[in-house]
Amino acid sequence: MSMAPHRADLSRDLFSLGARVAECVGMIRPGQRLLDIGCSSGWLAPVAHAKGIHEYVGLDPNVAPINRPVDGATFVKGTALALPFEDAAFDAVCLFDVIEHLPSRSERLALREAYRVLKPGGRIYLSTPHASWIHAPLDPAWYLGHRHYKRSTIRAMLQDAGFEIRTLFVAGGISECLDYLLFLLDKHIRRRPHVTQHFVAALIDRSHRGDHRLGMTVFVSASK
Numbered sequence: 001m002s003m004a005p006h007r008a009d010l011s012r013d014l015f016s017l018g019a020r021v022a023e024c025v026g027m028i029r030p031g032q033r034l035l036d037i038g039c040s041s042g043w044l045a046p047v048a049h050a051k052g053i054h055e056y057v058g059l060d061p062n063v064a065p066i067n068r069p070v071d072g073a074t075f076v077k078g079t080a081l082a083l084p085f086e087d088a089a090f091d092a093v094c095l096f097d098v099i100e101h102l103p104s105r106s107e108r109l110a111l112r113e114a115y116r117v118l119k120p121g122g123r124i125y126l127s128t129p130h131a132s133w134i135h136a137p138l139d140p141a142w143y144l145g146h147r148h149y150k151r152s153t154i155r156a157m158l159q160d161a162g163f164e165i166r167t168l169f170v171a172g173g174i175s176e177c178l179d180y181l182l183f184l185l186d187k188h189i190r191r192r193p194h195v196t197q198h199f200v201a202a203l204i205d206r207s208h209r210g211d212h213r214l215g216m217t218v219f220v221s222a223s224k
Contacts, residue, residue, distance in 0.1 A: 172216030
């Protein structure tokens with residue numbers, strides 16, 4: 001069982017999405033049907049197709065799909081705690097920055113639902129904030145109950161749901177946290193678009209190369 005990223009580097013084009021998002025996308029393997037739980041605007045749909053996914057299904061309590069149509073993309077209103085799909089309906093499931101927003105202590109139910117709708121051998125791709133003593137206090141929402149998780153907690157929850165961990169790593173550093181704080185400042189106080197400086201982007205890129213003990217985000221790929 002590998003506990004480090006499948007790849008040493010991501011392509012420059014992939015990192016143009018933003019290093020954290022690119023880590024998520026980088027885990028996705030080609031397949032027939034992918035369920036994106038908590039899809040929001042469905043931004044992942046065209047990217048998933050470019051990664052070799054034939055059919056994308058986005059699920060969110062408030063479906064607001066992207067404006068441009070994407071071949072093979074469907075959007076469904078629903079919740080991670082009661083997926084409106086039959087058993088073994090998907091080759092892969094994404095839970096990118098989702099479980100920390102679910103009601104407290106409902107994470108295992110969401111993971112069991114993801115397990116249920118996956119075909120045997122199917123993959124789950126997950127990202128969530130890491131409970132780092134450095135990074136958690138830099139998240140303003142942490143003080144309001146926004147949950148962060150230890151590696152051991154994520155590993156235990158996935159294994160309790162029946163998954164076998166394939167890849168688990170932590171990435172992202174202080175530079176990414178500080179840039180996120182500036183993003184919030186620009187968005188909510190200054191009311192202007194946020195632009196990440198080139199040298200900051202380079203630091204963020206570097207913090208996403210390999211597994212880090214005190215990283216910002218936990219990334220996991222696991223199989224049924």
